[in-house]
Structures are given as C-alpha cells and as structure tokens.
Amino acid sequence: MSRTFLLAFGIFLTIASSITGLVIIPNWQFKELKPVVKLDGTRYPEVYFGDQARGRAIYINQGCIYCHTQQVRMKGYGADIRRGWGTRRSVPRDYLVDKPHQLGTMRTGPDLASIGARQPSVDWHALHLYNPQITSPGSVMPRFEYLFREIRGGEMVSADAIKIPPGRQPGDATHIVPTDRGRALIAYLKRLDQSYPLPEANQ
Amino acid sequence: MTTETTPPVAEPEFKVRVEVDGSSRPVVVLYWGSSLLWLTIATLAGLISSIKLHSPEFLGGIEWLTFGRVRAVHWDTAIYGFGGLAASGTLLWLQARLCQVRMPYQTLLLVGGVVFNIGLVLGTVGILMGYSTGVETLEFPLWAMPLLVVPYVFIVIANFTMYFSKTTKHTYVSQWYLMAVTVWFPILVLSAEACTNLGAVDGVAQAIANWWYGHNVVGLFATPTAIAAAYYLIPKVIGKPIHSYHLSLLGFWSNAIFYNWAGTHHLTGGPLPAWTITLGVVGSLMMFIPVITIGINHHMTMLGSFHLLRTSPTLRFAVMGSMIYTLSSFQGSLEALRSHQEVTHFTHYTIGHVHFGMYGFFAPLMFAMMYYGMPRLMDQEWSSARLIRIHFWCTLVGMSIYVIAMCYAGIRQGLMMNDPSIPFLNIVRFTVPYLAMRTVGGLILLTGTIAFLINFVRIITPHKYTWATPTLLDTDRDWKKLLAQEKDEKRGVQ
Numbered sequence A: 001m002s003r004t005f006l007l008a009f010g011i012f013l014t015i016a017s018s019i020t021g022l023v024i025i026p027n028w029q030f031k032e033l034k035p036v037v038k039l040d041g042t043r044y045p046e047v048y049f050g051d052q053a054r055g056r057a058i059y060i061n062q063g064c065i066y067c068h069t070q071q072v073r074m075k076g077y078g079a080d081i082r083r084g085w086g087t088r089r090s091v092p093r094d095y096l097v098d099k100p101h102q103l104g105t106m107r108t109g110p111d112l113a114s115i116g117a118r119q120p121s122v123d124w125h126a127l128h129l130y131n132p133q134i135t136s137p138g139s140v141m142p143r144f145e146y147l148f149r150e151i152r153g154g155e156m157v158s159a160d161a162i163k164i165p166p167g168r169q170p171g172d173a174t175h176i177v178p179t180d181r182g183r184a185l186i187a188y189l190k191r192l193d194q195s196y197p198l199p200e201a202n203q
Numbered sequence B: 001m002t003t004e005t006t007p008p009v010a011e012p013e014f015k016v017r018v019e020v021d022g023s024s025r026p027v028v029v030l031y032w033g034s035s036l037l038w039l040t041i042a043t044l045a046g047l048i049s050s051i052k053l054h055s056p057e058f059l060g061g062i063e064w065l066t067f068g069r070v071r072a073v074h075w076d077t078a079i080y081g082f083g084g085l086a087a088s089g090t091l092l093w094l095q096a097r098l099c100q101v102r103m104p105y106q107t108l109l110l111v112g113g114v115v116f117n118i119g120l121v122l123g124t125v126g127i128l129m130g131y132s133t134g135v136e137t138l139e140f141p142l143w144a145m146p147l148l149v150v151p152y153v154f155i156v157i158a159n160f161t162m163y164f165s166k167t168t169k170h171t172y173v174s175q176w177y178l179m180a181v182t183v184w185f186p187i188l189v190l191s192a193e194a195c196t197n198l199g200a201v202d203g204v205a206q207a208i209a210n211w212w213y214g215h216n217v218v219g220l221f222a223t224p225t226a227i228a229a230a231y232y233l234i235p236k237v238i239g240k241p242i243h244s245y246h247l248s249l250l251g252f253w254s255n256a257i258f259y260n261w262a263g264t265h266h267l268t269g270g271p272l273p274a275w276t277i278t279l280g281v282v283g284s285l286m287m288f289i290p291v292i293t294i295g296i297n298h299h300m301t302m303l304g305s306f307h308l309l310r311t312s313p314t315l316r317f318a319v320m321g322s323m324i325y326t327l328s329s330f331q332g333s334l335e336a337l338r339s340h341q342e343v344t345h346f347t348h349y350t351i352g353h354v355h356f357g358m359y360g361f362f363a364p365l366m367f368a369m370m371y372y373g374m375p376r377l378m379d380q381e382w383s384s385a386r387l388i389r390i391h392f393w394c395t396l397v398g399m400s401i402y403v404i405a406m407c408y409a410g411i412r413q414g415l416m417m418n419d420p421s422i423p424f425l426n427i428v429r430f431t432v433p434y435l436a437m438r439t440v441g442g443l444i445l446l447t448g449t450i451a452f453l454i455n456f457v458r459i460i461t462p463h464k465y466t467w468a469t470p471t472l473l474d475t476d477r478d479w480k481k482l483l484a485q486e487k488d489e490k491r492g493v494q
Helices: A002-030 A050-061 A122-130 A180-191 B011-054 B067-099 B106-129 B142-164 B173-195 B203-238 B245-259 B262-267 B274-286 B288-302 B306-310 B313-335 B338-344 B348-378 B385-417 B424-460 B479-493
Strands: A148-152 A173-178
Touching: A002 B173, A002 B203, A002 B245, A002 B274, A050 A180, A122 A148, A122 A173, A122 A180, A173 A180, B011 B067, B011 B106, B011 B348, B011 B424, B067 B106, B067 B142, B067 B173, B067 B203, B067 B348, B106 B142, B142 B173, B173 B203, B173 B245, B203 B245, B203 B262, B203 B288, B203 B313, B203 B348, B245 B274, B245 B288, B262 B274, B274 B288, B274 B313, B288 B313, B306 B313, B313 B338, B313 B348, B313 B385, B338 B385, B348 B385, B348 B424, B385 B424
Parallel strands: none
Antiparallel strands: A148 A173
C-alpha cells in the first residue's frame, strides 16, 4: 500500500514539475509584458476587433494553421528573414493578444507572420483565396471559393468587385465579390504585420 | 509447435483466467471494436487530406471537407478515437489479468465507452462544421470534451479498484506503466484545456502548454500503454521472463521524468525564451536512456526466439512495434537538436516521424494486444490466417512507404527552404510527387485496416465452424474454405 502510494505520488510529481517548469514559470515571466505605445499614439499589438476578430475566427475554423506558421525565426537560423517573411525575429510581445495562439508548426505554405505587410493588396488576397492558381501557379492550397460570390457576365458589377484575370474566368463569371466572411478573413490577413521594431527583437 | 497457447497451467489458475476474461469481454470488446471503427475513419480522413495536398481540386469547394478541417479530424480521431479506445481496452484488460481480478463496474465502463464514442462523434462533426478551437491536438469543441473526460474517470476508478483488490503478490512492470497512464492522462487533458482553451495562461505560454500537451499525449498516454503491452506480450508468447528487472525499473522512471520535459522542441526557433526550448532539447536527448534500457529489455528477451515470428501473429506485431519504438525514438531525440530542427522543423519530416511512431510502434502493439486478447476473450479463434498476413504486410509496407517518402521529402524541403534563392513555389512543386507517394502508402494502410476489421467482425460473431488450435500465420486457414468443405461433405453424404 505504501509502495503503491509512493509510485502514484512519484508519477504525479513528474508531470507536476514539468507543467510548472515549462508553462507556469514562463507564463509568470511574461506577465510584465505590455503592448508598446507607438509614436502616433496607437498600441502594438492592438486587440483584434470587428472584421479582424471575425477574420481570425475564420482563419482558425478553416484550419490555416496546418500549413502556415506565424513566427519568424532569428537571423542565421533558417532563412526566414532572407526570404522576406519578416524584417526581424518574432518575440513574445508580438503575441500578447493572440487567443488562441496560431504559431503553427508546418510550412507547406509560407509563413504569414507579416503577410499584411508583404501583400498589402486586397485584390491579391481575394484572388489568392478564391483560386490560388491565379496568383500562385502550382500551389497546393485549397480554393476558398465559398468565401466569395461570383458575378456573371451581364450582371451589375458592384464597386468592390474584383476582376478575374482573362483566361482564369470559370464559365461566364467575370468578377468576384468577397462575402462578409471573405472580407473578414482578408481584413485579418492584412492586419498581420510584425514589422514594428520592438527593442527586444534586436537583443 | 503452438506459440499462441499459454503453457499448461494449474487448474485453479486456469479458472481464475476464465473468470477474468469472461468478466472483461463486453467492456474490452466494445473498446477495441469501436477503436477499429475510429481507425478506419481516421485513415479515411488522412487519405482525403493526403490526396488534397497533391490534387487540391479533389473534393474541392466543399467547406466542411476543406483540408484544414479534415486534417484536424484525421489526427483527433486517430489519437482519441483509435488511440484512446484501443489503449483503454488494453489498460483495463491487462490490469484485470495482471491483478487476477474480475472486471469491476462493468455497466459503468460500458456506458462510459458509449458516451466516449458519442463525444468523439460530436467532436468530429464539430470540427467539420467549423467549431474547432484552433489549438492543435485539442481541436474538439469544449462542449464535446466532458463526454471524453468523464468516461476516462470511470476507467481511472476501475483501474485503481482492480489494483487495490489484486490477488497477486507482485506488481509486474506493465502495471507501473498502466498506473502512470491513469495518473497522467486526466491531469494532462484538464490542465492543457485550462491553459489553452479556457485561457488560464496568455500569449506564447499558451503555445508551450499546447506543445507540452501535444507531445505528452503521445509520450504519457500512447507510449506507456504500448510499452506495457510489449512487456506483457513478448514474454507471454515466447514463454520466457523479461531480461532484467533492474533495467525495467530504470527505464520506467527515466521515461517518466524525461518525456515530460521534451515537448517544447516543437517550438524550436519560435518566439520563446531560449531556456524553455533548451529544456525540451535536453529532455528529448535524455530520452536515449529509457529508450535504450527498454529496448535492451525487449530485444534481449526476444533473443533466440526470432523463429517464432514466422508463426505467431501477436509476436510479429509486438516485435515490429518494439523495434520501431527504438528506431523512432532515436529519430525523435536527434530531431530535437537545434541544428536538425533548423532544416526539418516546419517540413513533412515531422509528419513522417509522427507516423513512424504512431503507426510503426503504437498501432502494431495495439494490434498485437488484440490478436492475443480477442481469441481468449471470445473463446473463438481468428477465422482467417490470410487476412492477418494481409494486415501485417500492409501495415509494414504502407507505413514504410509513408515514412520514407515524408522524411526524405521533408529533408529536401527544409534544405530548399533555407536557401532563399529557390522560389517557394518550386519547393511546393518538388514535394508533390512525394505527397502522391504518401497517398499510395495510405491506401495500403487502409487495405490492411479493412482486412483486420473483417477478421475482427468475424471473431465477435458466433459461428458454427471453428478451430481448437490457434490461428498461426503459416497455416492457410480460411473460414470460407471450411464452410465450402462442410458443404462438399454434406453433398458427399447425400
């Protein structure tokens, strides 16, 4: 009986020590991290609101994380910065408002930590999500055509419609318009930007 | 030579065994049977995701079948559906046998098994409908989780009840591992859910909690159960005691201490304090100690008995599992090194490694457990040796194709990614043929799973024609043949 207790207690200690050492202590260490106030008075990182928050939820429920990371490794470790995925390495402060985190562990597609800075064009994002083959031939990314409404030839073209390049138009669709969800996802992607030079990123 | 029959035992001990197996039957068959259904679902989901990665148009445009959702369903049904149920059935039956007691709380465990399955269905549908939490390995929506956690509490209670009422004097090494699983797993799930989806910790600490869990669910749940199975099955089938008691003690405690800390290597290069990653790397490298000791114990016990691999289905799967345990663990420890991670971290190499461990080590040991246990629980033999052979070779060949294709492609992919002069899309195009090769591997694995499922359905359905001796691999035993023979005989009589 006492040996059994010792066994169970030892087993308990192994897991209790690892969660303390790996999760609780780092979390306590990060407690003092606060967003920085930029020169123009805005904060970095700013909380997600409106379309950005809704877009983040779509990013999560479509499972983008299984092919895309959101973390740039430091100079000299891999080629993340030389590939232009970021201007500096990512640091804990970049993720203060990320709940749940979307760091990711797989790069079937490129890193997205600063995709908003790398691809500022709404049209590019829309066409890429609608049919990745238009912007990135050979890509294995799925089409997210259900986040868009196709506009057929002869239909009235609304102001925010995006022209599908000739030769890429399926049937008689000439333009696409993002649905509310599509617009939200694009807003989120455009907001992804870690280019603000946090001091600790240079240490 | 019959390898599957246990050595002659004294009459009273045989009675106990009949009693134990009889009381375990409904529970264990429910857990194992449903685990195989989930394995089929997981394999199908894996296959769909695999095809989508080289032919993105496949089932394209259907939101609930988009890659990011099917991929999540694949892993969650594999680890909780197949892994959770197969391991729980194994845990309960092994504990009952090693304690030589009747299975307690049968009704509770049966209800628990059904509830667990309902939870899995809800979680799976939830992910497909877009309710994933977005935390890897904990994707199931929170409203499905109680249905998975509560039944596990029943299993924990049953396990302790058996352990404290055991009629044997000794505690066998498998029982330490089973005890460890029941202590670890509930703590693991509850604290990981608290830290991630319930938001007890913030920012990147959440990422650490996520990978502390993601790595430990394999290391503190799947691995110990499979090691317990190997420790039970290998000596049982070949009729020799385990090589060294002291090594098993060292193996157990070093595994318990070091595996716990290994998880953060999944975040190497990430935005975390370097010391957290270093701890993960050290933990991973220290894993050489338990892996080598457990390996010596299993392989030295096998020494001199390798000829039995020709005949015994149980032994064949168990030895495949324990050998790949050694190999995949070596691979895993080296993979944790920063220099290795610089290349392979974000590539298909990791996916190859996961499948090497799960389908090369864990799954074969669960299959071995079922090949050994089902004839004893059902009092009926496997009805087709050919189906077992198909299952074995499909598992070995399919898994090998998968792992080799992914690991090779992953290394090349990583080296190309670290060379910024190579456009990213060229790397994607380079991997496509290997991704197609993986689909071939997956199809072979699915074939094996279906062969096993057929055999499993036959062994749980009572049938008239059966055999008195175990179904060994070198026989051409086939249930259909026996039926045909019977028919011919009847016709002859007429």
